[in-house]
Amino acid sequence: MSPGERIGSFAADPTSLLLYLVAAVPFAAVALLASRAALTLAAVGVALGAAYLLWSAYVVDRKPALERYFGVRGFLVAAVGCGLFAATRVHLVALDVVYLAAFVLVAFYYWVVGAGALASAGAEGPTVDDDALPSVSVLVPAYDEAGYIGETVRSVLETEYDPERLEVIVVDDGSTDDTAAEAAAVDSDLVRVVSKSNGGKHSALNYGLLFASNEVVVTVDADTTLESDSLRRLVAPFVDEPDLGGVAGTIRVANRSGLLGRCQALEYVVGINLKRRLFDRLGAVTIVPGCFGAFRREALETVSGYEPDTLTEDFDVTMKVLRAGYRVRASDAVATTEAPDDWRSLYRQRLRWYRGNLLTLVKHGDVLGESEAGYLHRLAYPLWLVESLFLPAAGVVVLGAVGWSLATGETAVVATLVAFLALVGVALALAVRLGDEDPRLLLVAPLLVVGYKTVVDLVLLRSLCDVVTGRYVTWTHPDRIRQTTEAATAEPSTTETSTAG
Amino acid sequence: MIDLGGDAKPCGRCGGTSRRRRLAYEHEPCGRIDLTTDDCGAVSCPRCAVGSEDRTHPEFAHVGTVDECRNCGYREHATDATPAEPEGSDRAVARPSLSALVAGGAGAARRTATVALVVLLVTTAVGAGVPTGLVGGVSFDGNEGQPATTQPTEWREYRTIVVFRNDDPQPAYHFETLLAVDRVFVEENVPLTTGVVGAPHGEELEPDSRFCRYLRANERRHPELVEYALHGYSHRTETAFASGSEFGGLPAAEQQRRVERGTEAVTDCVGQRPRTFVPPLNSYDRNTTAALSAAGYRTVSGGGWFTKAYYNRSGTFESGGLRHTPSVSGFVANWSTGEFHDRERLYGDFDRSYRNGSIHVQMLHYQYFATADRRQLLREYLRHAKSKPGVRFMTLGELSTGLDEGTVVRTDDGWRVLESTDPTDRSDSTDPTDRSDSTDPTDRSDRSDRAGSALGTAGGEGVGADGPAPSVGSPAASRPVRLPVTGGRR
Numbered sequence: 005m006s007p008g009e010r011i012g013s014f015a016a017d018p019t020s021l022l023l024y025l026v027a028a029v030p031f032a033a034v035a036l037l038a039s040r041a042a043l044t045l046a047a048v049g050v051a052l053g054a055a056y057l058l059w060s061a062y063v064v065d066r067k068p069a070l071e072r073y074f075g076v077r078g079f080l081v082a083a084v085g086c087g088l089f090a091a092t093r094v095h096l097v098a099l100d101v102v103y104l105a106a107f108v109l110v111a112f113y114y115w116v117v118g119a120g121a122l123a124s125a126g127a128e129g130p131t132v133d134d135d136a137l138p139s140v141s142v143l144v145p146a147y148d149e150a151g152y153i154g155e156t157v158r159s160v161l162e163t164e165y166d167p168e169r170l171e172v173i174v175v176d177d178g179s180t181d182d183t184a185a186e187a188a189a190v191d192s193d194l195v196r197v198v199s200k201s202n203g204g205k206h207s208a209l210n211y212g213l214l215f216a217s218n219e220v221v222v223t224v225d226a227d228t229t230l231e232s233d234s235l236r237r238l239v240a241p242f243v244d245e246p247d248l249g250g251v252a253g254t255i256r257v258a259n260r261s262g263l264l265g266r267c268q269a270l271e272y273v274v275g276i277n278l279k280r281r282l283f284d285r286l287g288a289v290t291i292v293p294g295c296f297g298a299f300r301r302e303a304l305e306t307v308s309g310y311e312p313d314t315l316t317e318d319f320d321v322t323m324k325v326l327r328a329g330y331r332v333r334a335s336d337a338v339a340t341t342e343a344p345d346d347w348r349s350l351y352r353q354r355l356r357w358y359r360g361n362l363l364t365l366v367k368h369g370d371v372l373g374e375s376e377a378g379y380l381h382r383l384a385y386p387l388w389l390v391e392s393l394f395l396p397a398a399g400v401v402v403l404g405a406v407g408w409s410l411a412t413g414e415t416a417v418v419a420t421l422v423a424f425l426a427l428v429g430v431a432l433a434l435a436v437r438l439g440d441e442d443p444r445l446l447l448v449a450p451l452l453v454v455g456y457k458t459v460v461d462l463v464l465l466r467s468l469c470d471v472v473t474g475r476y477v478t479w480t481h482p483d484r485i486r487q488t489t490e491a492a493t494a495e496p497s498t499t500e501t502s503t504a505g
Numbered sequence: 506m507i508d509l510g511g512d513a514k515p516c517g518r519c520g521g522t523s524r525r526r527r528l529a530y531e532h533e534p535c536g537r538i539d540l541t542t543d544d545c546g547a548v549s550c551p552r553c554a555v556g557s558e559d560r561t562h563p564e565f566a567h568v569g570t571v572d573e574c575r576n577c578g579y580r581e582h583a584t585d586a587t588p589a590e591p592e593g594s595d596r597a598v599a600r601p602s603l604s605a606l607v608a609g610g611a612g613a614a615r616r617t618a619t620v621a622l623v624v625l626l627v628t629t630a631v632g633a634g635v636p637t638g639l640v641g642g643v644s645f646d647g648n649e650g651q652p653a654t655t656q657p658t659e660w661r662e663y664r665t666i667v668v669f670r671n672d673d674p675q676p677a678y679h680f681e682t683l684l685a686v687d688r689v690f691v692e693e694n695v696p697l698t699t700g701v702v703g704a705p706h707g708e709e710l711e712p713d714s715r716f717c718r719y720l721r722a723n724e725r726r727h728p729e730l731v732e733y734a735l736h737g738y739s740h741r742t743e744t745a746f747a748s749g750s751e752f753g754g755l756p757a758a759e760q761q762r763r764v765e766r767g768t769e770a771v772t773d774c775v776g777q778r779p780r781t782f783v784p785p786l787n788s789y790d791r792n793t794t795a796a797l798s799a800a801g802y803r804t805v806s807g808g809g810w811f812t813k814a815y816y817n818r819s820g821t822f823e824s825g826g827l828r829h830t831p832s833v834s835g836f837v838a839n840w841s842t843g844e845f846h847d848r849e850r851l852y853g854d855f856d857r858s859y860r861n862g863s864i865h866v867q868m869l870h871y872q873y874f875a876t877a878d879r880r881q882l883l884r885e886y887l888r889h890a891k892s893k894p895g896v897r898f899m900t901l902g903e904l905s906t907g908l909d910e911g912t913v914v915r916t917d918d919g920w921r922v923l924e925s926t927d928p929t930d931r932s933d934s935t936d937p938t939d940r941s942d943s944t945d946p947t948d949r950s951d952r953s954d955r956a957g958s959a960l961g962t963a964g965g966e967g968v969g970a971d972g973p974a975p976s977v978g979s980p981a982a983s984r985p986v987r988l989p990v991t992g993g994r995r
Contacts, residue, residue: 069712210536376725
């Protein structure tokens with residue numbers, strides 16, 4: 005199915021559609037509260053964005069020869085030009101620009117990303133006969149994963165997949181514990197345990213590729229467990245789409261009992277069920293998660309496998325596969341993983357993620373000049389920049405400004421804030437609905453606006469400072485529940501490189 | 506590599522007992538892991554083109570040991586091998602640099618990054634209440650050239666100019682082989698002109714197909730090595746002209762239609778308008794050149810046997826508003842069986858061009874390189890060419906542009922080319938000092954593609970190209986080539 009056909013189809017259920025349209029109420033409230041000048045500016049911004057999106061869809065899907073025209077740079081120039089022109093005609097308070105940009109972005113995220121997600125939500129995955137499924141090599145890179153690795157390997161073997169088409173390769177990346185022995189103790193001819201000197205996750209995966217002999221390579225983290233139909237759902241899209249290079253799995257947080265676990269679970273749900281669904285339809289999903297994702301082996305070979313320079317090798321390799329001309333999609337195949345269960349571990353995990361993401365964005369900055377890269381150039385990469393650079397800063401600035409307004413007795417801003425919160429609430433509810441998740445997760449929704457979100461934004465800003473100043477570290481290793489409670493291993497050495505996900 | 510003979514444990518897949526032991530080495534800067542391939546223990550990274558004969562290269566680290574079944578290729582961990590030393594965290598990894606992106610990225614990306622930074626600064630400044638001024642120096646993307654820079658250049662002399670031409674790429678037709686062949690050229694750093702069929706079997710190329718996206722991505726990654734040409738509209742034999750032609754002999758209007766539609770299809774597919782035409786079956790007539798000229802083409806590359814018979818010219822020459830640069834040699838000897846010429850003949854053709862100082866256009870059809878052995882033969886052929894001092898590789902388009910602009914000039918000894926001396930200018934990686942890899946080729950040969958023609962010229966594709974047309978002078982090879990530097994690349 006071509007992207008055009010995918011975009012054209014719509015399969016949402018009526019309740020989701022109704023929920024989606026409910027957001028018009030808070031949007032209307034925000035509009036009523038705004039001045040006429042601000043409203044005009046916002047309308048210009050929305051119109052410009054809509055024109056850009058429509059043009060992008062046309063040139064990418066229908067007329068690639070025109071891709072070089074009105075690309076991301078053209079859009080930026082037009083936006084700045086409109087803004088500067090407006091600044092000469094309208095008296096703008098300093099914060100208005102940030103508010104306006106935030107409003108336009110929220111409108112985009114909700115009405116465009118939400119519509120894309122809604123359209124793909126009801127679509128069933130491809131139905132493929134067992135005989136047609138590709139042969140699969142499952143790579144499980146592991147560093148000091150004793151206590152987890154055995155369960156992970158067994159969960160892979162217990163999936164409904166023809167054993168004749170399956171092999172499992174556990175790559176022991178120089179573990180200091182019993183990881184290799186625990187994996188080797190799994191009684192199956194399908195499992196091979198290979199050991200190498202410690203070198204990091206990218207190195208373990210590249211080493212595992214030497215042993216992988218099947219058509220599709222699935223990566224599974226050593227702390228991840230699969231559902232019974234996960235493997236076949238994950239690789240089924242490869243059968244009918246020869247230009248498909250990778251498929252991202254759906255990650256579900258296992259430990260949802262605490263507040264932090266619920267916040268992360270809701271955060272995953274939003275990321276997977278809104279933005280990723282849109283890019284699935286466009287064939288431009290930018291991260292095939294290392295903890296559960298699949299690549300056509302030929303695609304990995306085309307891009308020469310994983311590289312060590314970004315800390316987030318899954319993001320990096322997906323970008324390389326996209327830039328090599330392959331599509332990358334997402335799947336509803338579910339894998340369950342353990343999220344950090346204390347703030348310290350979360351901080352360390354996110355520090356690595358965000359530094360790695362920023363390094364990957366820098367590394368692939370040439371995409372901004374590659375109009376041939378289609379949606380990656382026009383939409384996916386610019387959105388990454390907005391999310392990594394503008395949104396965290398805007399979040400902190402807006403929060404500070406609101407606090408200042410309240411402190412100085414300006415209560416008018418409260419109405420805008422309430423409308424905005426309502427809007428976010430609807431978006432989160434839509435994500436939960438589309439993902440068929442537990443509605444009780446919405447109880448922590450306010451924390452995804454203030455609190456948890458603020459902490460995450462600050463970590464992102466810290467990461468940005470690190471990347472700008474070149475202060476990088478190697479892998480950070482979040483503490484694992486079973487390992488810390490059982491004191492099975494000591495704190496990871498800073499001289500060794502973790503293969504954790 | 507160690508042969509474990511028949512004493513090793515049975516292969517986990519086929520039960521075979523003949524296995525060999527191979528060492529896995531990681532190239533730390535890029536992370537690629539490869540296995541040693543021979544007894545002398547040489548290690549190399551094809552991606553970065555670095556290597557070492559004795560495994561002592563500081564960038565390579567031994568990471569593991571593998572036993573490989575000689576029968577089925579199945580690999581298993583060598584449990585009885587000496588463990589590799591831990592790599593630790595002192596890996597020689599260079600992280601991406603933000604400043605490098607802004608200061609030294611590719612032109613278009615740098616401009617966009619600059620615009621993005623300006624926008625960010627403006628937003629931040631306004632948000633902080635700082636008065637802002639107008640932002641200058643930005644423009645809509647799409648039609649800007651590279652920033653005007655003055656690069657140092659110098660004339661360099663070469664014995665011969667070599668062009669490789671890959672005919673026939675089309676969707677759903679040996680795609681993996683196309684990737685593998687392209688990879689050989691990329692790894693050997695040799696440019697390639699690829700002739701793409703506009704509407705194979707009557708169906709125009711789908712711009713969103715994997716095939717087209719690959720072509721665009723390949724050009725984007727290796728712009729200095731890739732040129733796309735139009736290789737006909739349908740690639741069907743439409744007339745008996747020259748014992749079979751898609752274009753020659755067709756009415757002028759029909760030829761014009763085919764050129765226009767083929768050009769549009771290939772333009773949409775590869776993202777840029779081709780300016781080189783490679784006629785299917787290597788033949789065309791004056792109506793073809795008129796249609797091509799009207800469509801903005803600059804180069805046509807048919808068969809040497811054809812231009813000799815039809816124009817009575819060989820080598821490169823001007824006619825009908827186009828530069829004609831025909832192929833001199835090809836790999837396939839028998840089109841029915843796909844049999845290649847032997848190595849002696851292939852190398853002999855090249856050596857003849859080299860001796861004569863003439864342009865050597867080597868035709869290949871990627872689909873005949875489906876096996877590793879044949880790609881190895883291709884690689885060795887490239888290395889044979891690279892082993893000669895004074896060989897300059899170009900695409901057909903680059904050659905025409907150089908001749909038009911006077912930056913490629915015929916000399917008594919061969920050719921003189923005006924090149925940038927900036928070592929960071931990738932377009933000049935065709936520098937002779939980069940090209941004269943001293944890889945030792947095994948010397949066998951073969952040659953030319955389409956033997957004979959209906960126009961009565963025997964002997965294949967104008968073998969040897971006895972000299973370029975008068976517009977670029979006559980070849981001579983009486984004096985030795987003067988080269989600025991010769992020798993190996995590393």
